[in-house]
Amino acid sequence: MKDEPNLELGGLMIMRIRGITMQHSSVKPVPLNNLLKRTENGKAGTSLGSAANTFRSIVMQTGALHDQKGTVYVEFGSTKVICAVDGPKEITKNTDVDPTEGQICVFLKNISMESTAVPGSSSISSKENSETRNAVESALRSIVCLDLFCKAQIDVEITVLNDDGGVLAAALIAASLALIDSGIQVYDVCVAAHIVMLADGRIIVDPSTSSFPFSSVTDSEEFPGNAHLSVTVGMLPSLNQLACCEFVGIAEPQQLRHAIAVAIENSLKLYPLVRKTLMSDVKI
């Protein structure tokens, strides 16, 4: 990880590192029972801690639309996301694409934003949607075995029914589950977590927007002094690799490393729930 800007700069730094797939020999895959054991220990640890270190109530359900394969509903507290996968099908865009690999197209739709559409805020929300869509598409390119779908296109349609923070994490989990449910071959499932590090160093796991309002800042000069850091990571648990790492805010390099490590640790806690969601498909 490269050095991050110092606090002395006083400027707004929004940095995004997407689709990181490290092929170093030092990065080794984690055995499955170690993953399950670690998460169990993690759960025991979080029960002793405060409520700020736990996730909101989570619902993951496959076959959300008319028992159609490839549709997933994910709920993080008040954040509700539906994802549908269509494909593989023929490439619709006539762009200069790589002929040996498949293409992934992500369509993101935020319904909760549209209902309260204000002329001033619509540009901000569309920009945020575009950034989230790009982050999800970049992460999915790392997850899907694209070499099996040459000259084909996989459409991933994500609909945000309600936005209360952590949309990117919920969208990553929903898209990953939808791809697996539709039978598309992927390298690993994707678990994601969203955390916020306050100015005093405390970390809130999976915060909601109503509890910790994180205003969108368009001008760096207006950045508030008591700003906090927002980190979202998408993780391939078995391969122990990052698919998405996105943070907004100002932080010291060591603070950022600590925040990312905590986000990764918390995302791995979701692995048993993701596995249970896929296992429940057997009973259908």
Next chain:
Amino acid sequence: MKADSNSGSNIACSVGEGCSKYVIPGDRLFPISEQLKAGIGTYELFGHIYASLAGTLHMYTTTERDKETKIVEVRRESGKEKRHVMPYVGCIVTAKVQNIGQRFAKCSIHCVECSVLSHEFNGILRKEDIMPIEKEKIKLEQCVHPGDVILARVIGFGDNQHSYLLSTIEDELGVVSSVGDLGERMVPCSFSEVKSVVTNAREPRKVARIPDLNC
């Protein structure tokens, strides 16, 4: 039975026949060895075989050069469900002719072998890939017509187009059903003609030589 090298891992399957364990993508199945091969729904990475599909684990044995090899596969839970199929070079596809030109006919691919595609793919049937002999004397309109259902083999990819090159040179490939001028169905009545079921009119076609089709 050979014990798995991960002695502490009670979740990983031991090598053996009839192991029906449900796996999800990312599950580490077996270490890579000379006796094991990664089949459908699996991939190899970091010295291990991983699952890339959510389904049940299957293993079967094949013999290559007097050497027994076990192939690891992950198949979808529902037996009726077909996995995602896409046209590949060498497969037999069922296509419908959309329009014809001077040098090629545009088709839409609907089936690959016995599986119906969820989305159509475009294919191109060139004039020189229709008949095995006398390529310069072939008239395309005497071989296929728009609306025909044909059996063809994928022989490659088209340049600068997202389409597949089709071929009906083999005897078993060609037209299996056709549409007449009145919109009625025309069935094959010989190896080079189709006949209308209503008006009994005959038209020349490159008919697929399928025994059941010509009864």
